[in-house]
Amino acid sequence: MDKFYNRQAELNALQAVSSNLTETKGQLSVMVGRRRVGKTRLLNEAFQRGKTPFLYLFISRKSEASLVAEFAEIIKSELGAKFFQPQSLRDIIDYLLDYTKSAPLTVVIDEFQDIELVNASLFSDIQNLWDSNKRSAMIHLVCCGSLYSMMTKIFKGKDEPLFNRDDRFFKIQPLQPSYLAEVMQDHQQFSAENMLRWWCLSGGIPKYLEWLTRFSAQSEDLFEAVISEFSPLIKEGTHRLVEDFGSEHRVYFDILGAISKGHTSRAKIENFLNMSVGVHLEKLDDVFDVITKKRPISSKENSRDIRYAISDPFLNFWFRFIHANKSAVEMENYDYIRRYISRDFDVYSGLELENLFTAILVESKQFGKIGGFWDAKGHNEIDIVAVNDLDKKVLIAEVKRQQKRYSEAKLIEKAHQLLQKMNLRGYQIEYRGFSLDNLVAVMEEYRTPAK
Template sequence: MQKFYNREKEMDTLRRISKNISDHKGQLSVMIGRRRVGKTRLLSEAFIDQDIKYLYLFISRKTERSLVAEFAEIIRNELGAKFFKPQSLKDIFEYLLDYSKNEPLTVIVDEFQDIQRVNSSLFSDIQNLWDTNKQTSMMHLVCCGSLYNMMTKIFKGQDEPLLNRDDRFFKIKPLQPTYIRSVIADHSKFTAENMLEWWCLSGGIPKYLEWLANFANESGNIFDSIISDFSPFIKEGTHRLVEDFGSEHRIYFDILGAISQGHTSRSRIENYLGLGVGVHLEKLEDDFDSITKMRPMTSKETSRDVRYSISDPFLKFWFRFIHANKSAVEMENYEYIRNHIDRDFETYSGLELESLFQAILAESKQFGRMGSYWDAKGHNEIDIVAINDLDKQVLIVEVKRQQKKYNETKLIEKSHGLLKKLKLSGYNVTYRGFSLDNLVEVMDEFLS
């Protein structure tokens, strides 16, 4: 099994809740995070080889009868309930709550939001059972899901039966740059160029880092391995998104494809596709956590000066180079795709270097506000503006692939309008050029 990185705080908290469940009685933890981010692995690492009895129940998209049969078999095997014959998922939860009145038990329900597809009334059943038994059952119930908006709605929506029933709410995010660096270094592959490549190809998603680590042991260009027969990268975008998007997946794929090709405003996306996409953009941002809405640092939340970006660096790469060449994928013409990458990846990754530096500054915890800036005409673009209001510090950054292309005089000139709008009297302003040439030094400076 691959080495497990980070997540110590989450593991410690989960274990502590389960180990103290006899004293505190019923505890409900909610865990959310996009697919492949490592939620299931985290839960396994938290409870395996610990003196904690736990069950893992996965809500696959089966009929309720099939799930009941599957879970009943798990319960019979793990808890010794030889004669347990439930008729519904409600019976399953009721039995486990009764069992935990005598024995401490941790129950993990993975892809919890998919209960909606199996039997939507079960949310009300769980609420009634939980409210009735919480004070007497020694159960740590962990509800895990990959659709952020749905999981948040289930537990925070005003009209939802499970409103505020959670005692802990974990949001599992991709690994930060420090840990990506550790993964690369553990495979003796760390260089600034590799750090940028692995960022573009993984965005810190543990499963993708695992794949890259496996490919790193092969000789030659890493793209020769990931763009090839049997590479999991080829179909990953489709596998990861089609289930979430459902019957409308084609329009969502078209929108993400348009954004990946540089059509980043709503008007440009609609002109490119020839149809209205307002509702779909809203769902991609709120329901699926697939895109990020970006505004200039100085604009208000109501500003229409909005650009969209694909949230996950891996999906950004996948749509830019693999989905865009789906005909070549169907023909298994991987050499054609590799040639496309050879031609464009240097320019593409130069743009992605900006998001890597933003992630580094975010991980440093030195700033309370961060974003980008462009003026009303879309000019005078500034890559990174990071503000520390406590220490009255402003960091203004230009990102270039090569340090020699950084021009501080131009950056200062471009910043006049920004600083005028920010009205940060008495703040110390620092101008910096970040590049691939000083990536390692910047990481050491901000993350040491």
């Protein structure tokens, strides 16, 4: 998947900053996005071929002395600083700010939030150096990180040294459904059934799409290639999360495993695991950005009627089918896991189909609010409610794998309580059945944002 999809607005903004440093002087951009979402690729695309030189520094979790030695070598090699002998990361930042007083430079510091683990006082050092030098240094400093809450706290927390020092803040999201479809069309893989499979296995994350394009070229049966000893997806959940979760990773994995199996309320998770999980759920949501809270669309922000969902479709799949069978993974019994998927995937992907249709509606930019509905007893569930208050329109949709299983009469009956709660008098209400049978048509219908 060498073609670069989407990201044009971010690309243009980043390139514009770096090409104008002689005029603007010091500029600080912050970029956040979950691991594998394509931040490094975007930065390479933006800066590799530009006129302004580009330096990439990665904060790996090792000692400060090791990082200083590594960065000094990069600086000597890239900037020709033969006699540069830094003693600390502060010296590295100081040198780069001084260097850029005579030559423009783009500097990317990746996994910036991990400075906290290497030397937390460096944030104050960077603030002092930045405030003293940014008006004379021709530097575009890009601080990039994968933990959204930590990066937000570093730059938006009132008591933090770097509070409001950023000039722009990019949140890089997975590719939306139309770009996922474009990737699939470019590789002759597009169909409604395949679209759902690729959504479940990638959630629009570019790295996973890259793997899927490779797998689909190797084998007609996608799961034959995905679930095998040579597949990077088998260990991917562990690689992505263990480092962030640290010593408590087993508890977090158990909670995510429970959610992936359909235990979506706190009470059900605690009952399933026989332990208290309140603090861990808050951290999974606020700190790690791995789960989202869902409330009925009619409820208030402080409502306690909460269901939890794993934000990333790939991680949801990984916990449901791979982590749940870790004994089979240990024994390399991949045939067993494929049979397990074959048995349960239709039911599982039917639930994920709701998320795919929701993502299609979000991408259309036609609605101000999108969610689901269920009553106080958890009954009268409605899959998708999308509200456009400007044009006074509401879309109420039921999602099924097959269109023949949709009943408009039943949906209207279920929606009665919702309409009472939401006070939608005067709104035009549209009832729809979404399914694999009309997925392609619905994508086409919502492709062009309403004017």
